Amino acid sequence: MAEVENVKSLGALLNGIAQKVYYNNAEITEELLKSEVYPDMPQDDFHSLHEKMRGVLKSIATADMDPTQLEAFLTAQMRKLGGGGLSSEQAAAMGRFWKAHRARIRESLQAQSRWEPSLRNVNWRVDLQTASSRGSTSNTPVALVELELGRNGQDSEFVCLEFDELKVNQVLKKMAEIQESIDSIVHHS
Structure with a gap:
């Protein structure tokens, strides 16, 4: 017992x-x-x-x-x-x-161990602008990005971003720099 x-x-x-x-x-x-x-x-x-x-x-x-x-x-x-x-x-x-x-x-x-708010989802698409408000045609691609952010146990918030080609290239360059930094830290530890 x-x-x-x-x-x-x-x-x-x-x-x-x-x-x-x-x-x-x-x-x-x-x-x-x-x-x-x-x-x-x-x-x-x-x-x-x-x-x-x-x-x-x-x-x-x-x-x-x-x-x-x-x-x-x-x-x-x-x-x-x-x-x-x-x-x-x-x-x-x-x-x-x-x-x-x-x-x-x-x-x-x-x-x-999770950072808050966290990224829950990403949706994106590329649109081709074919005409402007003045009637001229431009054929300019525009990237539309929707980020779904949220805290644990709460409803999501949505952030919508619009990028032209120059901004997309800047974001890609920054992401490559971040990846290089992460790689250098990982390979040195």
Whole structure:
């Protein structure tokens, strides 16, 4: 019976850590978790357990471990010497928790790393202007670009741009410069 209670407590602790770290629930604190989940545990022991489980969960979430990676990682954690590793029941609780929460934690991490507003869609076309308002013909191509921008959970905003051939070439040149900068950074790191 004590093992079942300990497994439930570990699951509740992991859930609380995920609420605080990944789901931005400011109401969850280390003190609240201690008082609700491990009220009889000494503060120092709880702090050590909390930090260990938070660190292991962070490692798993950062790597977005699949089941094979998770099993290998948890096995290695159980073999750690000096008390820094996980017990078999802690590893089992972590495994069950990660299998149940992987998708939601991954979505949360992706949302936290996204710039806002983000570009949701781009539509473009090239029109050929065949006549002006004065009746003369010009046959000038015009690029029309519609950008759909939005913040997470909000409706989109649309920005429409019109470019002549000179402006299109300027934009393409700037994009090539940006790509060169990115390439130089990537190749040097």
